[in-house]
Amino acid sequence: MTARPPTPPAEPEPGRRRAPGHAVILDWLEGELRSGRIQVGDKLPSERTLAERFGMSRSSVREAGRVMDAMGLVRSATGSGPRAGAIVVSEPSAALAWALRMHVATRALPVADLVTTRVLLETEAALEAAEHDVPGRGAILATAHAHLDRMDVPDFPAREFHRLDAEFHVLLSTLSGNVVLETILRSLREATIGYVEEAMAGVEDWGAVRDELQRQHRDILAAAVERDGPRAAQAVREHIHWFSRFTTAGPDAAGG
Known part of the structure; x- marks a missing residue:
């Protein structure tokens, strides 16, 4: 389909500046x-x-x-x-992530507030996921399992771990069937992943932290597989809060 010729804009009212x-x-x-x-x-x-x-x-x-x-x-x-x-095209998460990342960098949007927003949205996604049958549910869960298996590999690069961690959470949010919720969560993850990497770069016992994160991830996934919405929501809430407290030894951060 080819777009029809555009209609010229109306002249601005007297005294009003023409729009850029x-x-x-x-x-x-x-x-x-x-x-x-x-x-x-x-x-x-x-x-x-x-x-x-x-x-x-x-x-x-x-x-x-x-x-x-x-x-x-x-x-x-x-x-x-x-x-x-x-x-x-229509790629809303890319645009939202870019805008959020810039405003987080200016400190207009505190990362701690983004953590709170993540808790609200991801717990709601966990509850909705238990009640909906989205197309490809089995494949989504299988991919989430595969991500965690890769993240269990000893000496798995931390940067790749954080990338798969973010994708794991986004995958589970797709089970809710709510595309707006999924888009916002993907944007939040992409906007804050740099802060996660910076916060964890100086952690001395990264192996112990990674093992605990993986234990929490497995609990969340098990609850999602069993369609136990309240349990999944609680596991997500505790997971996000645990990791955000761990990383706030410096300025606010978000992750997990």
């Missing part, structure tokens, strides 16, 4: 997506077409493209041919 070029294009794209005239997988009009239709420079159109790419709304490819240009 990227905002104009974002507003147009939102309207097209909401109406269904543009859908995921469609190619946007060319830079030249958008610049002419909206009466703006091509540099403003390129700025809009960069903003949309950062928001996980488009994927751009250079060159010529059917695969070139900006294609509409």
Whole structure:
């Protein structure tokens, strides 16, 4: 499906400043997506077409493209041919994680508050997972088991351990069948994993900490397999709080 030519924006009211070029294009794209005239997988009009239709420079159109790419709304490819240009995609977790990571870095969003948010969301996901049959439930649980088996390997690299740890939690959240919950949790994990790695880099007895984390992970997974929502929620709550207390020997941190 090819997007129809964009409608030029209305002139601003007297005394009001015209919106930045990227905002104009974002507003147009939102309207097209909401109406269904543009859908995921469609190619946007060319830079030249958008610049002419909206009466703006091509540099403003390129700025809009960069903003949309950062928001996980488009994927751009250079060159010529059917695969070139900006294609509409939908990758909300990438955009949310990027924004959260930046605001955590500015300390506008305390990591300790993200820990509390994780507890609220992951315990709810554990309860919902016990009541829903999502497609591929068995494969999801098998993958979670495989992640833990890999993480049990002696001398498994800590960086890879934290990556699989994060993916383990996200996998279990998919069992809830709530895509918004899953997206937010994935974003939170991606936004804080750097802090986890920094906090654990100076731990002297990492092996003992890893063993305890794995014991907790196994308890959470066993409860999920048995569809024991309250037990899974309690195990997740204790797991997150245990690890966050362990890492807060310095500034706040999140993980587990």
